[in-house]
Amino acid sequence: SGLAFFSFSTGAVERILDVEADIPATRLNDGRCDRQGRFVFGMFNQQDGPKQALGGFYRLDTDLRLERLPLPNAAIANSICFSPDGRRMYYADSATRAIHCCEYDPHSGAIGALRVFVGAVAAxxxxxxxxxxxxxxxxxxxxxxxxxxxxxxxxxxxxxxxxxxxxxxxxxxxxxxxxxxxxxxxxxxxxxxxxxxxxxxxxxxxxxxxxxxxxxxxxxxxxx
The missing domain is CATH 2.40.10 (Thrombin, subunit H)
Structure with a gap:
């Protein structure tokens, strides 16, 4: 599982890098660009049975450097999106049924305080x-x-x-x-x-x- 550029005009695929090649059970799942044009995404545990939180959350910078974000592992990463001003990031682990949010520096990309946004019993x-x-x-x-x-x-x-x-x-x-x-x-x-x-x-x-x-x-x- 990894990231690649795809050309709509030619159909060409240019591989950028692999992600979590050392964890065969995971693959890319949900992602979105932040307000500065960096791609933030999370992983999915594709093993059958109860889902363990094996995969991380990552950010691909515009210079194609990959950084693992200091967020808890997820079994099924989802709901990645950003507030209009880019200062809050939302994300979920569908296996826990909760949506979380954290402070997000739109310039440095630094992660701040984490909290539950919508709890599992609220929806x-x-x-x-x-x-x-x-x-x-x-x-x-x-x-x-x-x-x-x-x-x-x-x-x-x-x-x-x-x-x-x-x-x-x-x-x-x-x-x-x-x-x-x-x-x-x-x-x-x-x-x-x-x-x-x-x-x-x-x-x-x-x-x-x-x-x-x-x-x-x-x-x-x-x-x-």
Whole structure:
């Protein structure tokens, strides 16, 4: 498992580096660029059975240096996103069902105080992908619960959007004014009966909102 540049125009793939080659059980999972164009990502324990927190969180700088972040290991890293000013980082280990946040220096990338943002008992399902809107609220897809939940910067639940699919996996804003919220869904491990009961599982959902998203930061590093 590793990182690479992909050219949309030519289809060429240029490998950058391997990640956790010494831990065969892990692979890359969730990631997002911070406001300075550095790619922050976490790992996934792909072993069957109970998930141990084996993988770390990392940052690929624009000069292609890889740094392991001083965050606790995760079994299923998810929900990586940043506040509008870039001074807070959110992340989750889906296996623990909690979303965390920490202080994040937008210039040096230094990690500050960590705390629980949304606890495991505060919301149903597992937190999968997340994104931040222009008001600084976090939108969380709730795997297993069929819901999108919007949380205020203080962790307060603001609203819930029900989806006709039990496994929503990641939200993203789009459209000309970034007021359209998209959500991917899956049907991992669902039986034929479950699929029949939720036939839209695996679909891409779209909804118009009264809030707007933020443009996603792009990675500013270049191939060697």
């Amino acid at each position: 149903p399902g597992e937190p999968d992908g997340s994104c931040i809107d222009a008001d600084g609220y976090l939108w969380s897809t709730r795997w297993g619960a069929g819901q999108l939940m919007r949380f205020a910067p203080d962790g307060r639940l603001d609203r819930v959007v029900a989806l006709d699919a039990p496994q929503p996996s990641c939200p993203a804003f789009g459209g000309p004014s970034l007021s359209t919220l998209y959500a991917t869904t899956a049907f991992l491990g669902m039986s034929a009966g479950d699929r029949a009961a939720a036939p839209l599982s695996g679909s891409l959902f779209r909804m118009e909102l009264d809030v707007r998203g933020l443009p996603e930061s792009r990675f500013l590093g270049l191939p060697r």
